[in-house]
Amino acid sequence: MSVDARTYDPQVVDFRAVTAWMDDQGLGGGPVEHVTPISGGTQNVLLRFERGGRPYVLRRGPRHLRPRSNDTLRREMRVLAALAGTGVPHPRLIAACDDPGVLDGAVFYLMEPVDGFNITVDLPSQYVSDQAWRHRMGLKAADVLAALGAVDHQAVGLAGLGRPEGFLERQVPRWLAELESCGGGAELPGVERVANWLERNRPAVWTPGVMHGDYHLANVLFAYDGPRIAAVVDWEMCTIGDPLLDLGWLLATWPDPEDSAPVLLDLPDGLPSPGEITARYAARSSRDLSAIAWYTVLACFKLGIVLEGTHARALVGKAPKNVGERLHAVAVGLFARAGRHITRS
Template identity: 60%
Template sequence: MDAQRLDVNLEAVADWMSERGLGEGPVDEAVPVTGGTQNVMVRFSRSGRSYVLRRGPRHLRSRSNTVILRETRVLAALAATDVPHPRLIATCDDPDVLGDAVFYLMDPVDGFNAGEGLPPLHAGDAEVRFQMGLSMADALAQLGAVDHVDVGLADFGKPEGFLQRQVPRWIAELESYQQYDGYPGPQIPGVEQVAAWLESHRPATWKPGIMHGDYHAANVMFSRTGPDVVAIVDWEMCTIGDPLLDLGWLLATWRQSDGSSVFSHSLGGHSGLASTDDLLHRYAANTTRDLSHITWYTVLACFKLGIVIEGTLARACAGQAEKEVGDQLHAATVHLFERAVNLIDAPH
C-alpha cells in the first residue's frame, strides 16, 4: 500500500527504527487502522513483530504534535500499573522524520471496538454484554487509583483550581462559537440554569488523579473472548484533574434507563446492558473516592460534552463541517442539557 494512502512515509519510519534496533529490512503488511479518531494510525510488521504507528491528523493542527507527545508520556507512565492500555514501544519526538509530525509505536491490541460492531459471542450473550459495562467501570476505577505523582506525572496538568475552572472555561468555549459565520448562537435551553447550579453545588474537596478526558464505550477495546476491557485508547484529552469527572462522563454517555443515548454505537443498540446504577455501584466497590457528589460530576459531564459537540454545528454553519452532522450533534447537546436539568431537579 502506498505511503500517500497511509499518510506515513514508511521508508523513513523503517530507517528511524533501524537506528533504534527495532527490526531490520522493509516494513510489511501495512494497513490503516480505522476508528473514531482523526489521528492517523497504521498497523504493520517488521522482522516478525507487529506494530501500530500513531501520529496526528493528516492536516496537523497547532497542538497536534504536543498532544501526541502527551499521549506517550501517559502510556509510559501507565506501563507499571494494572490499567489496561496500549503498550508503548518507542517515541519519535523529531517531526523531521516524517516531515511534520511526531509519532509513536505501540503494540497492537488484541481486541475490538464496540462502537464498530460486536463479535458473535458478545452479540449473542446478554450476560457478556452486561459484564462489558462492569468491566468499563473496573478499568476506570483502576485508572482513578493510580498515584499520578508516583508514576512521574506530577507536572502533567494543573489540578489546583481544576473544578473551579470548569464552568467559566466551557461557557467561554460556547461564546467563542460566535466567531463562525451563520451560527445563530446557542439555542440550548438550560445553559444558564445548569451553569449556576454547578457553581453553587461544586464539591469543596476532591483528590487529583489521572483523567482520561473522554471515557465512553467507543474509547475502549474489549477482549474477543469475553467481556473484559483490554485497553483504554485515545488518550489525547488526558490530564491531571478530578477522575470522578471521567465517571460522570461514563454515566452521561451510557445508555439511560429510558433507552436514550447521546451517541449511537453498536453496543448501545443491544439489550442486556448494565444500568448506570450498576456502573456506579461497581466503581464504588473498587475505589476509596467520595462518590457523594456523583450527580454533580454527571451534570458537569453533560454540560461540558454538550458544549463541545455544539461546536460542530457552529462550524457547519460556516461551511467547515457537514450540516447534517452538526444538526445531529446539536440535538444531542439539547438532550444532554435536558438530562442535566432533570438530574438537578431530581430528589437526591
C-alpha cells in the same frame, strides 16, 4: 486492505525515514510489509504494519498538522509510558520519536497492536447471544475507570501533566467561554440553569488523579475471548484533574431508560444500569461518590457544549450539515438529562 509500503503516500508516512529510525532503535530489520490503515474516531493517522515478523501500530498526527498536534502526541507518549505496570489496560508503547525532523515535521510513536473490538462498531456473536457477557462489559468499564483513578500520578511520573489546582473552579467559566466563542448556546435550553447550579454546588473537597478526559465505550477495546477490556485508547485528553469527572462522563454517555433523546453512541441492550455502574465504581474505589450527580451534570454540560461547537461549524459550512444537526440534537438531550439530575438532587 494492505498497502505496499513502497507506494504509501510519503507525505503522510515516509517509511524510508521510519525504517531508518527503527534501525537506530534496534527495532527489527528488513522491509516494512502489510501496511494497513486503521480507522477510528480520530483524525490522527493510525497504521498497522509488520517488520522482521513483528507487528507494529504507528500513530502520528493528522496529514495536515495542527498547531498543537505534536504536543498532543507527546502527551500520549508520556501517558502510555507511565501506565506500564499500573494494571490499567492500554496499548503498550514500543518506542516514541519526539523529534519532528524525522518524519517531515510530525512526531510519532510505535505501539503493540491490540486484539480487541469497538462495541460501537462491531459486536461478536458470543456477545450478541449472551446477555450476561454484555452486562459484564459495562461492569468492566467501571472497574478499569476505578483502577485509573487509583493510579498515583506522581509515582508514575505524571506530576505536571495538568493543573489540578483550581481544576473544578475553572470548568464552568471555561466552557461557557467556549460556547460563546463558537456563537452557540441560543438553541441550547437550560445552559444558564445548569451553569448556575454547577457553580452553587461545586464539591469543596476532592483528590487529584489521572483523568482519561474522554472515557466512554467508544474509547475502549473489548477482548474477543471474554467480557474484559483489552485496552483503553485515545489518551490525547489525559490530564491530572478530578477522576470523578471521568465517571460522570461515562454516565453522561450511558444508555438511560428514562431518556428518549438522541444519544451520542449506538450501544447494545443488556448493559448495566447507570446505578449499577456507579455502585460498581464505588465498590472498587476509595473516592467519595456523594456528589456524583454533580460530576454527571458537569459532564453533560461540557460534552453538550463540545457537540454544539460542531453544530456551530456546520451552520457556517465548516462541518457536514447532517452531522451538525445530529450532534445538536444530542447536545439538547444532554442538557435535558442534566436538568433531570438537578431536579432529582
